Amino acid sequence: MGAENVVSDPARCRAYECDGLTGYRVVPELVLLPQTAEQVASAVRVCAARGVPFVARGAGTGLSGGAVPVAEGVVISLQRLRRVLEVDPVNRRAVVEPGVTNLDITKAAAPFGLYYAPDPSSQQVCTIGGNVAENSGGAHCLKYGFTTNHVLALEVVLADGSVVTLGGDTGEQTGPDLRGVFVGSEGTVGIATRITVKLLRTPETVRTLLADFPSVAGAGEVVSEIVAAGIVPAAVEMMDALAIEAAEAAVHAGYTIGTPAALVVELDGPVEECDGQFEQVKAICEAHGCTRLHIAGDAEERAAVWRGRKAAFAAVGRISPDYFVQDGVVPRTRLAEALDRIAAMGAEAGIRVANVFHAGDGNLHPLVLFDADKGEHDRAEKLSGEIAELCVELGGSLSGEHGIGTDKVCSMPKQFTPEDLAVMGRVRGAFDPSGLCNPGKLLPTPRMCGERPGEYRPHPLEAAGVIERL
Amino acid sequence: MTGTAVSTLRPTDLASARDAMLAVPGRVAITGAGTADWAGRLEPVDAVLDTTALSGVLTHNPGDMTASVLAGTPLRELAEELAPHGQRVALDAARVARGATVGGLIATADSGPSALAYGSLRDLVIGATVVLADGTVAHSGGHVIKNVAGYDLTKLLQGSHGTLALMVEIVLRLHPIPERVATVAVQCALADASTHVQRLLMSPLEPVALEWADGRLLARLEGTAEAIDARAARLVELLGGTRMDDEVWQRHAELVGGRPDGAPTKGARLRIGCLPSRLPGLLAELPATAVTAGFGTGIATVTMPSDAVDAAHKIVYAAGGTSVLRDRPRDCDAPAWGPAPSALPVLRAVKSTLDPDGRLGPGRFAPWM
Numbered sequence: 005m006g007a008e009n010v011v012s013d014p015a016r017c018r019a020y021e022c023d024g025l026t027g028y029r030v031v032p033e034l035v036l037l038p039q040t041a042e043q044v045a046s047a048v049r050v051c052a053a054r055g056v057p058f059v060a061r062g063a064g065t066g067l068s069g070g071a072v073p074v075a076e077g078v079v080i081s082l083q084r085l086r087r088v089l090e091v092d093p094v095n096r097r098a099v100v101e102p103g104v105t106n107l108d109i110t111k112a113a114a115p116f117g118l119y120y121a122p123d124p125s126s127q128q129v130c131t132i133g134g135n136v137a138e139n140s141g142g143a144h145c146l147k148y149g150f151t152t153n154h155v156l157a158l159e160v161v162l163a164d165g166s167v168v169t170l171g172g173d174t175g176e177q178t179g180p181d182l183r184g185v186f187v188g189s190e191g192t193v194g195i196a197t198r199i200t201v202k203l204l205r206t207p208e209t210v211r212t213l214l215a216d217f218p219s220v221a222g223a224g225e226v227v228s229e230i231v232a233a234g235i236v237p238a239a240v241e242m243m244d245a246l247a248i249e250a251a252e253a254a255v256h257a258g259y260t261i262g263t264p265a266a267l268v269v270e271l272d273g274p275v276e277e278c279d280g281q282f283e284q285v286k287a288i289c290e291a292h293g294c295t296r297l298h299i300a301g302d303a304e305e306r307a308a309v310w311r312g313r314k315a316a317f318a319a320v321g322r323i324s325p326d327y328f329v330q331d332g333v334v335p336r337t338r339l340a341e342a343l344d345r346i347a348a349m350g351a352e353a354g355i356r357v358a359n360v361f362h363a364g365d366g367n368l369h370p371l372v373l374f375d376a377d378k379g380e381h382d383r384a385e386k387l388s389g390e391i392a393e394l395c396v397e398l399g400g401s402l403s404g405e406h407g408i409g410t411d412k413v414c415s416m417p418k419q420f421t422p423e424d425l426a427v428m429g430r431v432r433g434a435f436d437p438s439g440l441c442n443p444g445k446l447l448p449t450p451r452m453c454g455e456r457p458g459e460y461r462p463h464p465l466e467a468a469g470v471i472e473r474l
Numbered sequence: 475m476t477g478t479a480v481s482t483l484r485p486t487d488l489a490s491a492r493d494a495m496l497a498v499p500g501r502v503a504i505t506g507a508g509t510a511d512w513a514g515r516l517e518p519v520d521a522v523l524d525t526t527a528l529s530g531v532l533t534h535n536p537g538d539m540t541a542s543v544l545a546g547t548p549l550r551e552l553a554e555e556l557a558p559h560g561q562r563v564a565l566d567a568a569r570v571a572r573g574a575t576v577g578g579l580i581a582t583a584d585s586g587p588s589a590l591a592y593g594s595l596r597d598l599v600i601g602a603t604v605v606l607a608d609g610t611v612a613h614s615g616g617h618v619i620k621n622v623a624g625y626d627l628t629k630l631l632q633g634s635h636g637t638l639a640l641m642v643e644i645v646l647r648l649h650p651i652p653e654r655v656a657t658v659a660v661q662c663a664l665a666d667a668s669t670h671v672q673r674l675l676m677s678p679l680e681p682v683a684l685e686w687a688d689g690r691l692l693a694r695l696e697g698t699a700e701a702i703d704a705r706a707a708r709l710v711e712l713l714g715g716t717r718m719d720d721e722v723w724q725r726h727a728e729l730v731g732g733r734p735d736g737a738p739t740k741g742a743r744l745r746i747g748c749l750p751s752r753l754p755g756l757l758a759e760l761p762a763t764a765v766t767a768g769f770g771t772g773i774a775t776v777t778m779p780s781d782a783v784d785a786a787h788k789i790v791y792a793a794g795g796t797s798v799l800r801d802r803p804r805d806c807d808a809p810a811w812g813p814a815p816s817a818l819p820v821l822r823a824v825k826s827t828l829d830p831d832g833r834l835g836p837g838r839f840a841p842w843m
Contacts, residue, residue, distance in 0.1 A: 095750050141620060150622075168816045168817040169815065169817060172794075173772065174749070175747075176746075176747025177583045178811060178812075180630045180638060181583070181596055181630065182817055205675065207680075228537055236649070276698075337535065401621040401623045403621070406622075416623070420623075427606070428625045446625075
């Protein structure tokens, strides 16, 4: 690969010791920076031949520790594979290398009136390869779906160094949907080296409003009513008072300090549809005691509303020295209950929790605020894990878009039975029998999580009296 | 089928489905409503797992826009339960009207014209509980639309043709039923259709379906009562054509999925996918007796003489496309699939880890595996 593409100096390797979840750090033995897909494949072949574990890495913005290196392993950075290989406006798709940023796909498509729909908050820097690994969402996935709904084909280097294509030009399938299994597999079954994505036509119009409410529950009712009216908004986001305070301190986006809840609702589509439904949304807000209704009058005002929302994570640093971000999902109808429970749990632990979330799809992002210098770390970490597991208890999921990674791997037995996890392990083994591909992520191992198999809960068959544990 | 009696089991719930899987030795065919004979011809089996009694809606949460069903539930029955709530599963595959089951539609990776906007069931299934050949019960996904915990094993079911697992429970995301639907038909030759399609797709009108069939291009819009007429008028202004009743889609469905009474039709039907821009040229090369072509999705259904199927696979493959036999006349011994994909070793490895003894759906992926 050439010495210029290899980092072995431990001091320089340290730059790769963690991803966006900075609590987990492991310095890799070696970092490889291949320039071509062929170099990725040959690097993997060398790892396979010598039994060296490897971890693929994009921009390192992931929030679940999915790109944390393995001790005595290799990091394969895809940052130098950053060519947009093709933009095909006729067939509305683009072919890109994995190191291309999410936003650069849209920039390449924009001259044709097209864009790439999934828009994670980190879209300026996160890479499409990382998006594929995590099945990234974003604020607009309520209407447009997730990465998996926008990837047509993947060229993949498997753990033995062989190269295969999953999916095809149309997303039509020849056999079981392996592309769909690969998307969201968190780098544990191979490395994507070439990605074909769908492009959508830019909507004719976009209408955005920011509405304040006297309670989070009240704002939640508005969301339910919008949905019940048969409206599919492009995005529905909610922030609570603490999150607003942080975001305003950082970016002065025009949110109301002190309001208990603010909703961002965005509609897009053909003018006739959008205008009529936007009036309906405004009426629903007003009928539910909205205390302030701000309509973004132009693109600049719209950008300001989104700046406030998207800044919230980072801005929390202004009101707390340290924090954890959670990513659990609850059924939308249980949002108010989830938030009440989280508030009570925070009060009991003596830890503040700010809430920013994708209200339309029930994806919470509780920000657990703490001060490590005051010895609050362990208490906050415990609360953070309990919040994720609460989401499972309420019929939801540990993660909506950040992934399991290293962070939530030991919580997986809360959501899945030992049999479920064993079947996932069998599928992982079908792609990577050697287990060299990003080991220790996504599926719990006794080494990481102790021998505890997780909390006992009856298997459905056990509950039905079909089987019994002896 | 073998000459000896083949036992048929009709499980009714998860427990009896697992029992049935363990009770039958040897090779097993999983069947649904029998609305398609898709993929490779089934080899002789020792038993049939008939899923039609695995039927019924388990949950419907209108506020969450999710529903779960037993996998043998006909999609149209689910649709009837959802409709009073103004909700639907956004899949309009041709077989739905003939009683196709949710599990069968997943197993065949079927989709209809509105795949242009909503995708196929791969995009709408959010959770599943299955029984593997060794009796293991496994579930993946869940009851929330947004969920990245664990591998998305529901995707493996999509297009599995009964070869990996018995689907028992399926969780689906729902969409609202639009207030109004409008269809505009534009008379045009196949060769001219893609020009119209390009203009429409670059317009802001957001059609949900765009299909050429029987000498005309059909475009479907969904929207609100107050907006739909204005949008349809804009479409007519853009392409010409006239508003039609939605019944015109029934003829399309027959060309794709066969006659409403299920009576056999003449010729073999091939489902093809290729880059939309290559579709007109590709279709011109095939000895088609009937065609529907989605110039937005790249998916076409082509009826042709049985003896033309083998060559057709190769022509499609050469164009970079995919093809599968979706309806096989009795006299047709042509292979169901074209040349194997590069990922065949992975498909084989997945098959052998989930069904090591090769019990389920033997022959469906012949000649690949």
